[in-house]
Amino acid sequence: MSTFLRPPGWASHRARRIFLVKASTAITSPDFSVTGLASAGRMDVVARAMIAALSLRSGVRKDVLFCAVLEGPPKPPVTIELRGWELERMPLSEAEVGLLIQKLLRGEAVGGAAVRRIGFREVVLGLLEHLGVSRVVYLHERGIDVASLELGERLAMILGDHKGVDPTTEGWLKSLGVKWVSLGPIPYFTEHCITYMNYLLDGE
Numbered sequence: 001m002s003t004f005l006r007p008p009g010w011a012s013h014r015a016r017r018i019f020l021v022k023a024s025t026a027i028t029s030p031d032f033s034v035t036g037l038a039s040a041g042r043m044d045v046v047a048r049a050m051i052a053a054l055s056l057r058s059g060v061r062k063d064v065l066f067c068a069v070l071e072g073p074p075k076p077p078v079t080i081e082l083r084g085w086e087l088e089r090m091p092l093s094e095a096e097v098g099l100l101i102q103k104l105l106r107g108e109a110v111g112g113a114a115v116r117r118i119g120f121r122e123v124v125l126g127l128l129e130h131l132g133v134s135r136v137v138y139l140h141e142r143g144i145d146v147a148s149l150e151l152g153e154r155l156a157m158i159l160g161d162h163k164g165v166d167p168t169t170e171g172w173l174k175s176l177g178v179k180w181v182s183l184g185p186i187p188y189f190t191e192h193c194i195t196y197m198n199y200l201l202d203g204e
Contacts, residue, residue: 025071066081067081083112
């Protein structure tokens with residue numbers, strides 16, 4: 001697998017909305033069936049989140065950067081990055097997204113995408129460096145009401161997968177001063193949180 005040497009997507013001013021998903025079980029090998037992503041360490045969660053983040057009825061959200069940190073076997077971590085402003089089209093089915101992820105994990109070039117051998121903490125620190133702590137939030141039901149959040153600027157949103165984010169990592173995010181933001185009192189699916197945040201940001 002090759003690591004792209006170009007600067008990370010969050011360094012670009014075109015990334016106005018950044019979604020970072022910590023995929024704790026998604027496998028880091030291309031050896032999976034694109035019609036059975038759930039059996040690939042719940043890669044289906046990553047696929048649905050990617051579609052929710054980047055797709056529009058009219059095409060691709062050009063102001064979105066999507067990152068997923070895959071932490072499953074055999075060789076974690078692997079960070080997948082998709083830049084909306086460089087994508088010609090966004091796959092709209094889980095199987096199509098699975099094919100795209102397979103290509104990336106094989107080291108094949110995919111326009112608008114990159115693979116990096118970096119972990120979740122490195123990505124978060126990169127976001128904090130480029131955006132500042134006030135523009136990086138963790139979406140969690142025990143956070144402050146999203147209505148109190150200033151949405152008009154660049155914003156990076158951290159989300160867990162079907163298992164959520166582990167307590168140790170949550171404590172680390174708190175120690176960095178990352179704000180916890182709530183969409184409601186109950187946990188929602190990752191892709192639903194992304195869809196709702198896009199809805200709110202579209203209204204700004």
